[in-house]
Amino acid sequence: MNKPSSKRKKTTSAASSDGTAPDNLTKEEIPQEENPATATINVTAVEVPELTEEEQRDRLHLERRVERAFFEAGKALAELRDRRLYRSTHKTFQEYCRERFGHSRRQSYLLMDAAVVFDNLIEICDQIDHKLPTAEGQVRPMTKLEPQEQQEAWLRAVELAGGKVPTGKIVKDVVQRITKRTQVPNTYQIGEVCQILAKENPELRGKGSCWGIVSQVNDFSCTVKLWNGEYTVGLQYLKSFNYLPAECEQMQLVCDRSN
Numbered sequence: 001m002n003k004p005s006s007k008r009k010k011t012t013s014a015a016s017s018d019g020t021a022p023d024n025l026t027k028e029e030i031p032q033e034e035n036p037a038t039a040t041i042n043v044t045a046v047e048v049p050e051l052t053e054e055e056q057r058d059r060l061h062l063e064r065r066v067e068r069a070f071f072e073a074g075k076a077l078a079e080l081r082d083r084r085l086y087r088s089t090h091k092t093f094q095e096y097c098r099e100r101f102g103h104s105r106r107q108s109y110l111l112m113d114a115a116v117v118f119d120n121l122i123e124i125c126d127q128i129d130h131k132l133p134t135a136e137g138q139v140r141p142m143t144k145l146e147p148q149e150q151q152e153a154w155l156r157a158v159e160l161a162g163g164k165v166p167t168g169k170i171v172k173d174v175v176q177r178i179t180k181r182t183q184v185p186n187t188y189q190i191g192e193v194c195q196i197l198a199k200e201n202p203e204l205r206g207k208g209s210c211w212g213i214v215s216q217v218n219d220f221s222c223t224v225k226l227w228n229g230e231y232t233v234g235l236q237y238l239k240s241f242n243y244l245p246a247e248c249e250q251m252q253l254v255c256d257r258s259n
Helices: 053-067 069-082 093-101 105-122 136-142 147-160 168-182 245-258
Strands: 193-196 211-217 221-226 229-234 238-240
Touching: 053 069, 069 093, 069 105, 069 136, 093 105, 105 136, 105 147, 136 147, 136 168, 147 168, 193 221, 193 245, 211 245
Parallel strands: none
Antiparallel strands: 193 211, 193 238, 211 221, 221 229
């Protein structure tokens, strides 16, 4: 006897294979994807309370400490050096700064020089609404100026910065203008014998105390011929030997033979 054949009913899915909705769903039941461009975002406003008088005083005090950090470092280094408080552990101040703070000799002295300038600028802080330097780099260009010129340079730099603390570049530009204004006219002559004073100029390293012959006279510098070439040197790095004309001619012959 044959078994009756089993017939399975085909299950109807909610959506057909081609992605269309089945006929038995209304448009309201079809899920709609939300458009991000028209989505509504609810933002909760957070009220920021104003600073109390005590908080305002604390903020000002802490800001002053940050601004004066390089100044305090320079003052402390100067006292350590002047009182030789390093002598129990180190032979020299330079060695002490290098091992204790990781400073080079130049870095330590830049901070100490900046502290001196900062002290000078404090005297005029009321005139510039307490706009004092906040970094050593803003003070460095002024270290070579006279105290009165330092104050003049800082006031002008603050003015150029729109009443804000000026950048080191602005201060440097102002200092250069003051330096050119106060420089002594160049009195050197071609053929004059002079000595090079390297001082702290890294470009003249190894040439200190060398003598040379002036081959070109510029507004604020001279081109000097040495035994190994020609160099343009600022007037502040030159010192004349004040030789007589005959002596200058003799030194010129020596220089030519060396070359």
